[in-house]
Amino acid sequence: MFRFSKVNAAISDQSGLNVIINRNAFFSLAKPTQEWLEDIDPNIYIEKLKGKADIFTFWDRIPSKMPRMVSLLNRCKVFYELDNIAAIPLVNYDYWWKNQIGKKTRNMIRKSVKTGVKAITVPLSDDLIMAIEKIYNETPIRQGKPFWHYGAKFDQIKRAFTAKKYPGEFICAFYKNEIVGFIHLLYSKETAVMNQILSMQKHWGKAPNNVLIAKAVEVTCQKGVRYLVYERMPESSLGEFKRRSGFQKMHVTRYYTPLSFKGKLVLTLKLQRGFRGILPVRLKSFLRPIRNWLLRLVSVS
Numbered sequence: 001m002f003r004f005s006k007v008n009a010a011i012s013d014q015s016g017l018n019v020i021i022n023r024n025a026f027f028s029l030a031k032p033t034q035e036w037l038e039d040i041d042p043n044i045y046i047e048k049l050k051g052k053a054d055i056f057t058f059w060d061r062i063p064s065k066m067p068r069m070v071s072l073l074n075r076c077k078v079f080y081e082l083d084n085i086a087a088i089p090l091v092n093y094d095y096w097w098k099n100q101i102g103k104k105t106r107n108m109i110r111k112s113v114k115t116g117v118k119a120i121t122v123p124l125s126d127d128l129i130m131a132i133e134k135i136y137n138e139t140p141i142r143q144g145k146p147f148w149h150y151g152a153k154f155d156q157i158k159r160a161f162t163a164k165k166y167p168g169e170f171i172c173a174f175y176k177n178e179i180v181g182f183i184h185l186l187y188s189k190e191t192a193v194m195n196q197i198l199s200m201q202k203h204w205g206k207a208p209n210n211v212l213i214a215k216a217v218e219v220t221c222q223k224g225v226r227y228l229v230y231e232r233m234p235e236s237s238l239g240e241f242k243r244r245s246g247f248q249k250m251h252v253t254r255y256y257t258p259l260s261f262k263g264k265l266v267l268t269l270k271l272q273r274g275f276r277g278i279l280p281v282r283l284k285s286f287l288r289p290i291r292n293w294l295l296r297l298v299s300v301s
Helices: 042-049 093-100 103-114 126-136 154-162 201-206 208-222 237-244 261-268 274-278 281-300
Strands: 009-012 018-023 028-032 055-059 079-089 118-122 168-175 178-188 191-199 227-229 248-258
Touching: 018 042, 028 042, 042 055, 042 248, 055 261, 093 208, 103 208, 118 208, 126 154, 126 168, 126 178, 126 191, 168 208, 178 201, 178 208, 191 201, 191 208, 201 208, 208 227, 248 261
Parallel strands: 028 055, 191 227
Antiparallel strands: 009 018, 018 028, 055 248, 079 227, 079 248, 118 168, 168 178, 178 191
């Protein structure tokens, strides 16, 4: 049977289905916990989730051909829209180095390596968990927002990384024998997903994230992976960093199926992305610095 709570929850059952349910003041939205990676049979999820959420959503694998999955949802009302991910179409490391990144990024990687930063793959161990704990708890604010993992303890972090369904790999950036950053990669068929990339803020001037991504490209190319995925492509400084690192904005189809009358109403009114989802891009760009300033103010106080 599924296990779930009344607040945002991860639920699972004996068949291996894993779902996150996000609840707001008006409706609840369910999605697979590893939707970046899973091959979805939506009808199985829909049958299990009736009465537990208002909407079920998932997106297609890349490359996405709209609307490929509609035929699988012939018993349900289907809504779909274009979403996006940031991905590097991989050829080989030399191609990425010469053609997919610019001179500035190449120079930053060279400079970082010269200062003593190096990236290598590392097995999961208690020493790595302790290093991740230190990175998580360096600062409560990252990218202008409260950092989700701030305050995490060793046991919590260990459980989170050892409970992953898909095979993973860690790439760590070292400086003077200390782990100053890491990438956690998850693999599924032809796709590698950067589940996390994080480095210590006090070492940002050494560009450890650039070295980490370079190593991730090298490692995934060696495995014959076709795409390296790094979440969405936002219109922000993070999005610019992704573009400079060779990531492209690739469109995928996101599907929504109502599981209740409330869910159908939300989808009909196109409110599934919430308040932020209906704001124009220019207005969000204008409001983002104000939001970040307020968050920093609250954090300091």
